[in-house]
Amino acid sequence: MAKIQLTKYLLSSKQIFWILLSVTISVLPHLPRLPLWFPILLIGVILSRWLTAIKQTKPLPKVIIILITLTAFITIVYFQGFKLNREISVTILAAMTVLKILETNTKRDAWMVVTLCYFVILTRFFYSQDLLLVIYLFLSVLIITHTLFILQHDNKKDFIDKRELKQTLGLLATGLPLAVLFFLFFPRLGSPIWGSPDFFGNGKTGIGDSMSPGSISQLFSDDSTAFRATFKGTIPNNSDLYWRGPVLWDFDGKTWNTDKRSTSLQTFITNNDTDSLISYEVELEPTGQKYLFALDYVKTAPADSTLKADQQLITENDINQLRHYTALSQFKTYNSNELLSPEDFARLKYLPPSFNPKTKALIQQWKRQVRSPLELINKILTHFATDEFYYSYSPPLLMGDTVDQFLFETKSGFCEHYASAFTVMMRAAGIPARIVTGYQGGILNKDYLLVKQSDAHAWAEVWIQNKGWLRVDPTSAVSPLRVEQGSQALIRQNSRNWLDNSWSRKLGERYDTIRHNWNKWVREYNATKQKAIFKVIGFDSVNGRAIIIVLGTIILITTLLVLFFLYINRPKRKQSPYDKIQKKFKQLFLKNGLTAEENLGILEFSKKATEYSPQSENSIQQFTTLYLRLRFAETENKQVNLDNRLLKIIIKIKNELRTKGIKE
Amino acid sequence: MNNQLIHKAIQAVCTKLFDKQQQVEMSFACLLAGGHLLIEDKPGLGKTTLAGAISHVLGLTFKRIQLTSDMLPSDVLGVSIFQPNSADFKFFQGPIFTQLLLADELNRGTPRTQSALLEAMAEQQVSIDGQTLQLPSPFFVIATQNPTDDAGTFPLPDSQLDRFMVSISLGYPSADAEKKLYESEFLNQQKTKLPALISAQQLNAMQETIAKIHANQEVKDYLHSLVLQTRDNKLFVNGLSPRAGLALFRLSQALAYIANRDFVIPEDVKNAFLPVASHRMRTLTIQQNPASLLKTILNETRIP
Numbered sequence: 016m017a018k019i020q021l022t023k024y025l026l027s028s029k030q031i032f033w034i035l036l037s038v039t040i041s042v043l044p045h046l047p048r049l050p051l052w053f054p055i056l057l058i059g060v061i062l063s064r065w066l067t068a069i070k071q072t073k074p075l076p077k078v079i080i081i082l083i084t085l086t087a088f089i090t091i092v093y094f095q096g097f098k099l100n101r102e103i104s105v106t107i108l109a110a111m112t113v114l115k116i117l118e119t120n121t122k123r124d125a126w127m128v129v130t131l132c133y134f135v136i137l138t139r140f141f142y143s144q145d146l147l148l149v150i151y152l153f154l155s156v157l158i159i160t161h162t163l164f165i166l167q168h169d170n171k172k173d174f175i176d177k178r179e180l181k182q183t184l185g186l187l188a189t190g191l192p193l194a195v196l197f198f199l200f201f202p203r204l205g206s207p208i209w210g211s212p213d214f215f216g217n218g219k220t221g222i223g224d225s226m227s228p229g230s231i232s233q234l235f236s237d238d239s240t241a242f243r244a245t246f247k248g249t250i251p252n253n254s255d256l257y258w259r260g261p262v263l264w265d266f267d268g269k270t271w272n273t274d275k276r277s278t279s280l281q282t283f284i285t286n287n288d289t290d291s292l293i294s295y296e297v298e299l300e301p302t303g304q305k306y307l308f309a310l311d312y313v314k315t316a317p318a319d320s321t322l323k324a325d326q327q328l329i330t331e332n333d334i335n336q337l338r339h340y341t342a343l344s345q346f347k348t349y350n351s352n353e354l355l356s357p358e359d360f361a362r363l364k365y366l367p368p369s370f371n372p373k374t375k376a377l378i379q380q381w382k383r384q385v386r387s388p389l390e391l392i393n394k395i396l397t398h399f400a401t402d403e404f405y406y407s408y409s410p411p412l413l414m415g416d417t418v419d420q421f422l423f424e425t426k427s428g429f430c431e432h433y434a435s436a437f438t439v440m441m442r443a444a445g446i447p448a449r450i451v452t453g454y455q456g457g458i459l460n461k462d463y464l465l466v467k468q469s470d471a472h473a474w475a476e477v478w479i480q481n482k483g484w485l486r487v488d489p490t491s492a493v494s495p496l497r498v499e500q501g502s503q504a505l506i507r508q509n510s511r512n513w514l515d516n517s518w519s520r521k522l523g524e525r526y527d528t529i530r531h532n533w534n535k536w537v538r539e540y541n542a543t544k545q546k547a548i549f550k551v552i553g554f555d556s557v558n559g560r561a562i563i564i565v566l567g568t569i570i571l572i573t574t575l576l577v578l579f580f581l582y583i584n585r586p587k588r589k590q591s592p593y594d595k596i597q598k599k600f601k602q603l604f605l606k607n608g609l610t611a612e613e614n615l616g617i618l619e620f621s622k623k624a625t626e627y628s629p630q631s632e633n634s635i636q637q638f639t640t641l642y643l644r645l646r647f648a649e650t651e652n653k654q655v656n657l658d659n660r661l662l663k664i665i666i667k668i669k670n671e672l673r674t675k676g677i678k679e
Numbered sequence: 680m681n682n683q684l685i686h687k688a689i690q691a692v693c694t695k696l697f698d699k700q701q702q703v704e705m706s707f708a709c710l711l712a713g714g715h716l717l718i719e720d721k722p723g724l725g726k727t728t729l730a731g732a733i734s735h736v737l738g739l740t741f742k743r744i745q746l747t748s749d750m751l752p753s754d755v756l757g758v759s760i761f762q763p764n765s766a767d768f769k770f771f772q773g774p775i776f777t778q779l780l781l782a783d784e785l786n787r788g789t790p791r792t793q794s795a796l797l798e799a800m801a802e803q804q805v806s807i808d809g810q811t812l813q814l815p816s817p818f819f820v821i822a823t824q825n826p827t828d829d830a831g832t833f834p835l836p837d838s839q840l841d842r843f844m845v846s847i848s849l850g851y852p853s854a855d856a857e858k859k860l861y862e863s864e865f866l867n868q869q870k871t872k873l874p875a876l877i878s879a880q881q882l883n884a885m886q887e888t889i890a891k892i893h894a895n896q897e898v899k900d901y902l903h904s905l906v907l908q909t910r911d912n913k914l915f916v917n918g919l920s921p922r923a924g925l926a927l928f929r930l931s932q933a934l935a936y937i938a939n940r941d942f943v944i945p946e947d948v949k950n951a952f953l954p955v956a957s958h959r960m961r962t963l964t965i966q967q968n969p970a971s972l973l974k975t976i977l978n979e980t981r982i983p
Contacts, residue, residue, distance in 0.1 A: 027913075169913075591897075594983070614982050616946035646983075648942040649893035 026125055026166075029174050031068040033162040034125055035061050038116055040155040041132040042109050044139050044148065049106055050094060056087065057113050064116050080117050087114060105138045125166050132159045146533045160187055193573055200549075200565045202557075203542045221302050222260045222452050222471055227270040228413050228421075231452070232429035235408040235502070236511050237468035238520065240300050240527050241454055242308060244464040247294040251310075253456045253501045255346055257474065257486065258308040258466065260453035262325045264362055266442075268370040269417055271435065271450050273327075291346050298534060299338045305330050308453055308466075310344035311486060312352075317342050324353045325449075337534055351483030355447075363447035363478065371439060373419040378443040388446050388479060395440055396492040399433065402426070406494035408511070430455075430497070433489035434473040447478035451486070456501030460524050463531060470502050593646045596661050600638060603665065604628070607672050617642060631671045638664040682939055685711070685885065688736045688876045689937075694868065695732040696725050698856035702847050705954055706733055706821075708933035711882075711889055714844020714926060715800055715820040717785075717958060724849045726823040728869075730781045733821065737882065738875025739778035740815065746788030748831065752795035756805050770807065775799055778815050778879065785822040786832045793839060796820065800842045817882055837917075837961075844926045846958035885936070892932040894943035897983045902927060902948045908976045909956060915972070916961045927955045945982045952977060 026034075039061065046054060067074045087110045095103045112131040119128050136155055139148065161183040168179070221234070221241065242258075263271035293310060307320055307328035316322035317340035320330045328342075355363070366375075385391045405427040413420045413432075418439045421432050428436075434450050441448035455472035457464040474488040491498040497505055503520075510516060546557050554561040601620060605611065609627045611620055621639045625632050642661060644650075685707060692703045706729065709716045718726045734741040744755060757773030774780065775796070782788075782796065799805050803814045822843070825832055851857070859865060877885075894902075906927070910918025919927075930951040935943045953973055960969040 591983075612978065614978055614980060616944075616949055616982050618944070618946050643940075643944050644942075647895055647898060647944045648940075649895070 025121065026068075026119070027169055028068045029172075030125065030162075030165050030169055031064065031119075032174055033158075033165045034119060034128055035065060035116065037129055037132045037155075037159045037162045038112060040158050041135040042113060044151060045105065045109050045135070048142070049109060050091070052090070053110070056110070060113050060116050064119070074120070075117055077118075080114070083117070084111070084114050087111075101141055105141065108138060109135055122166055126163075129159055129162050129166070132162075144538050146530050149533075149537075157183065157187060193569070196569045197566075198537075198540070199545070200562065200569065202562055203540070203545050221304070221468060222306070222308075222454070223304065224261045224273040224306075225270050226263055226431055226435070226450065226452055226473060228410070228417055228428070228432055228435070231431040231471045231473055232408045232410065234468045234471040235429065238523055239468050240530070241466045241468050241470065242297050242299040243460075243527075243531055244298075244457065244466065245296045245462065246464065247296075250459065250464060251293060251346070254491075254499050255310075256456050256464075257311040257451075257472075257488075258454040258457075258470075259311050259313070259326055259328075259451055260306050260308050261451075262327050262476075263450040263452060264325075266366065266435075266439065268367040271438075293344045293346070294341065295344075296339065296341045298531065299334060299340070301336055301338075302334050305333060307334075307338075307340060307342075309342040310346075311451075312345055312347060312350045314343040314345045326350065326353075337538060339539060349479065349483035349485055353484065355478070360447055360478075363449055364442050364445055366439060366442050371416045371418040371443075373416070373423055374436070374439060375443045377422075378440050382444050388441075388444075388477065391444055391446070392441075392477065392487055395437060396487070396489060399437075399489055399492040404428075404433075404493050406490065406497065406505075430490040431473045433493060434475050437487065437489040438475045441475070441477055449476050450474070451476055455488075455498060456503075458501060458503050458524070460531075461528050465524060465527055467502075469506065472502075591646075593642070596665075597642065599665055600642075600661075600668075603668055603672065628672060630674075631668050634664055634668045634671060638668070682885075682936060684877055684881060685937060691736050691873050691876060692729070692732040695873065696729050696849075697859055698853050699725070699729070699849060702849055703729070704934075704937055705845060705847050708930055708937055708951075709845035709954075710737070710819055711885055711936060712844060712926070712929035712933040713817070713886055714929065715822070715842060717840075717843040717846040718821065718823045718849065719826070719846055719958070720823075720848045720850070721826060724851065726849065727781075727783055729849065730783070730821040730823060732873055734779045734781060735873040736876050737779060738878055739817070739819070739882075741779045741781070742774040742777040743781040743783060744774050745783045746785055746792060748787060748789055748833075750788050750792045752792055755792060755795045756799075756807055759808055768808075770810075775805060776812075776814060778817055779819045779821070782820060782822040784825060786824045786835055788833065790833055790836070793833070793835060797839055797842065800839075817879060817886075837959075840958050841920060841922060843958065845930060845954040847954055889929070889932050889936045892935050892941055892943060894928070894932070898931075898943050898945055898948060899928075901945045901980070901983055902931070904980060905948070905952055905976065908980065909960060909973070912972070912976070914962055914964075914967055915969070916963055919956055919959060923955060923959050927951055930955055949977060949982060 039057065042049075042053075042057060063075065066072055088107065091103065091106050091110060095106065097103075108131070112128065112135050115124070115128050115131065119125055133156070136152055136159070139152065161180060164179065164183045164186070223230070261273045263273055265272045292314060295310070297308065299307065307317065307330060309317075309328055311326070313322055313326055313328060316328060320328050320340070322328055330338075381391060381394055385394055403426055406429070407427045408429050410421075410428045410432060411425045413425065418436045421428055421436055431452075438448045438450050450473055452471070452473045454466050454470040455474075456470050457466035459465075472490070474486060474490065476484045477487055479485050488498060494505070496508075506515070506520070507517065542557070549555075549557050549561060549565070552565070554565070597617060600617075601611070604620075604624045604627060607628075609624060611623055615623075617639055621635050624635050628635075638661060641664070645661070689700070689703055689707055692707075693700055696703060706716055706718075710733070716730075718729060720726055731743075744750075753773065755773050755775050757771050757776065759768040759770045761767075762769045785793065785796075795805075799814060799818075800820055803816065803818050805812050805814065820843075824835065852860075902924070906919045906924045909915060912918075927948065931943045931947040934947040934951055935941075938947070953970060956973050957970045960973065962969050962972065
């Protein structure tokens with residue numbers, strides 16, 4: 016018997032197949048951040064277990080499994096350090112789940128592995144909650160749950176059986192409403208417990224804190240989302256949408272860098288004309304940097320960020336997760352909120368001495384022809400517009416005196432070439448100037464403005480005495496289309512590569528809408544939004560009582576529904592009146608202390624009952640004979656009142672049993 | 680209903696074989712249900728004694744063959760021998776032309792000889808030299824078999840096993856019964872041959888009565904659910920055949936007859952299940968024993 020009990024819990028090769036699939040699918044999204052030896056371990060373990068399953072070869076000896084496990088553990092700890100952090104915990108969890116396969120021989124083990132798979136899947140959310148990943152995880156939950164199903168009902172021969180899958184889908188679909196309700200009403204933490212680097216944010220290109228020829232034009236081919244902006248009022252004209260990012264002060268002849276020293280001070284000039292204030296909300300994709308982007312010029316800094324004097328918005332920590340912020344901006348020609356020291360002016364006019372001699376000479380010549388800085392600016396812009404300058408996202412490579420080469424030889428460049436050349440020219444003329452990088456424009460996608468990486472832009476800022484900073488965008492002189500209608504208009508004119516067409520762009524934008532809504536309704540569902548929902552159903556505050564009432568109601572309703580369906584679909588077994596009377600008869604003795612297995616025939620039971628209570632032998636015999644005759648014999652007319660006779664005998668036996676009790 | 684006769688026969692056989700009332704009843708039930716009986720056990724447990732006693736009590740023509748590995752089909756069926764006088768072949772009947780055949784140690788015979796019995800058991804006829812010859816009626820085969828892993832045995836093929844309605848095994852006797860064997864009285868008792876108590880006509884009449892014994896829908900449902908479970912269980916190589924299902928039904932009727940009832944009750948089916956099913960089932964792996972798996976099925980099925 017013991018052997019049978021065991022074999023009942025052994026696993027079929029179909030069950031093993033599903034377990035292996037579950038483990039693989041749940042570990043897979045972790046692979047890029049797991050150690051390099053991990054895939055080898057995974058493949059090795061899976062092959063080994065699969066061979067044991069189909070070839071019936073002997074499983075690995077216990078000693079070897081223990082050795083492998085110890086080796087894996089020590090390797091992880093050796094390379095990642097013995098710390099109790101998320102990285103190491105997840106790695107150990109994944110490794111041990113994979114290794115557990117080696118000793119998965121019975122159903123009990125299998126249930127454990129499958130449960131572990133759910134955990135492994137869950138830990139992937141520590142790193143990202145992106146929509147694509149969520150879809151993947153949903154699919155893997157389907158597979159893992161199906162494995163659970165297969166462990167319980169392994170009836171069909173086919174490894175993948177449509178009807179079985181349908182049942183699993185049904186199970187998950189039934190659970191979905193409950194999951195949604197719990198998502199909505201379960202107490203929420205103010206912020207995630209894990210402060211995590213977003214995996215998908217790593218290695219992503221975007222606006223950085225330096226700029227050299229080519230650094231922005233390479234972004235032009237990247238259609239991924241930089242950020243999304245939702246405006247409270249009407250969306251301003253495209254030519255006004257200058258999303259300010261890092262401000263570059265220092266030039267070493269090739270590369271522009273941000274002001275790390277931050278010497279300038281902010282002055283507070285009260286400005287009362289609130290008419291031109293623009294309010295908007297930005298949803299910034301992870302960048303791995305500290306810069307926030309906002310429209311020129313920022314009026315107030317969003318929470319958890321500082322507005323530096325040169326109008327850079329800086330956060331305290333790297334932005335590794337989706338970030339939301341509300342900003343307030345104001346359009347104005349001159350920005351005079353910055354107090355510059357003599358050193359600042361010196362830096363803003365500095366050029367590396369030996370670079371770009373031709374440009375310097377040209378500016379010295381032009382400077383004599385104009386009377387004011389504004390005139391010089393106009394002269395330069397006119398030069399860009401009238402001479403043979405081209406706007407190109409794949410300009411020739413520049414070496415050495417980059418500005419000289421660009422101005423006098425190649426005459427073809429992207430916004431960073433023009434901004435850089437223009438600023439160098441300004442500084443050559445002794446006018447303080449710097450470069451601002453960020454994004455320009457964006458496209459209207461449904462109800463929000465979608466700013467892509469291909470909208471990255473660079474422009475110049477010139478300090479005009481007594482007025483303040485003036486924004487000059489030399490690109491607009493070369494390619495007015497870029498600024499007035501945005502980079503998308505350019506892309507529509509010339510596709511960037513063979514994959515680039517309006518259809519694929521449209522698809523990308525449609526997908527971004529879905530992601531935006533996903534972010535808005537799921538990822539950013541927080542305590543505040545929960546409070547609003549609670550308010551809708553009549554609770555003014557989200558306190559313990561409200562949560563208990565709501566969750567309790569959900570659980571109660573679900574339980575009732577489940578019970579209802581169980582009742583409706585209960586196995587339809589006709590309970591004959593004889594079953595009831597037989598049960599009554601058996602209960603007489605069982606309650607009195609007789610032990611008997613279930614599914615014992617009435618004769619066998621009577622034999623036991625007689626042994627147990629010999630003085631009732633006659634009555635038991637009487638009952639059994641009558642019962643069998645009534646129930647199974649072929650008689651013309653079964654009289655209902657005969658049942659009363661059975662009942663009478665039962666009562667008689669009851670009394671006999673009672674007197675037996677008294678005697679004892 | 681008159682079943683005194685059969686009880687007398689059972690009692691008579693029990694004087695030869697102590698403490699095995701249940702197995703003796705099952706053997707008689709098998710014969711009453713018109714099936715062939717297979718007795719499986721180790722040597723020396725009384726298989727041949729039981730088979731011999733039954734044959735004597737039934738008063739049928741009785742022949743016995745002892746199978747060995749050098750036995751040929753003609754040793755069982757008979758052989759045609761050339762007659763110089765008439766210049767013709769004359770057929771000499773083999774031991775199979777009898778009403779009750781005891782095939783001792785059946786699995787020691789070669790597959791060729793075993794298969795000679797096959798047609799006889801299924802069709803009650805034999806084909807020799809292109810001629811089909813009818814066997815006498817009633818025709819019963821009682822076969823004994825040693826455990827298949829013993830030396831010098833040829834396992835019976837599934838098709839042959841399926842032709843046996845019932846298989847029983849005797850097992851060791853109880854301590855009291857075994858001690859009785861040592862007494863001198865017993866020796867004398869064994870020497871006396873049991874008288875014939877039942878004639879062929881009486882047996883035929885009983886079989887007719889048994890076939891009419893009533894089983895209501897609940898009993899049939901229970902029986903069928905047991906059969907279905909042997910087919911659904913993945914640990915078995917095969918399920919019970921419809922022939923086996925019918926055998927189960929007939930045997931249940933016979934058991935009801937012996938219990939002096941004119942209707943079948945679920946417990947008849949339950950008692951008949953193991954003898955009918957256990958030799959027909961094979962498990963996927965050696966570690967599992969068909970009989971204990973079948974017992975699990977019995978214990979887990981709701982009995983009405």
